[in-house]
Amino acid sequence: MRPSRHFIALFLAASAMMLGAGQAAAQQPTNFPVISLNAGIHVIRAEVAARDAERQQGLMYREKMGPNEGMVFLFGEPAGVCMWMKNTLIPLSVAFLDEAGKIVNIEDMKPQTTDSHCAKKPVRYALEMNQGWFRQKNIKPGMVIDGLPR
Structure with a gap:
């Protein structure tokens, strides 16, 4: 038995919709x-x-973030860490933090780039905020971020 053209058309349309739904789901913030x-x-x-x-996943596909909102990345052990901005739509600044929460260095990152922005020494955390947030609040390397999860 040969499938009808109608069946094939329905199958192709359903497949395209499922593929599109999968891509949309991948772009939704977790x-x-x-x-x-x-x-x-x-x-x-x-x-x-x-x-x-x-x-x-990080902050990929986000279109905006509140003024005092951010994302903290936890790494199990202090490590050499680099961040990049593939599929990230908003400009961000990242502070790299040691095990005690002390800021090692802060880097500004451009949206939708794969440029690496790296900690200057092994760190346990990275904190991403809207670009310029650290500068606007006069927060600099050597200062401590409190409340980090262990």
Whole structure:
């Protein structure tokens, strides 16, 4: 029995819709746990990316982020860490933090690039905020971010 043209057309249309739905689902932000961090007097509402898949997703496909919102990336052990902005639509600044939460260095990152932005020494955390947030709040390397998960 040969499939009819109508059946083939329906199958192709359904396949295209499922493929499109899968791509759309991949572009939807994941719901991450949220914690409060403190940078001096400033309170940050930080989403937590602790697992490998969460760190890979990060802030991809987000179109905006609130003024005191960000994402903290947890790495199991202090390590050489680099961040990039593939599929990330908003400009960000990243602070690399050591095990005690002390800022090692801060880098500005351009949207939708694969340029590497790296910690200057092994770190346990990276905190991404809207670009310029650290500069606007006068937060610099050597300062400590409190409330980080262990």
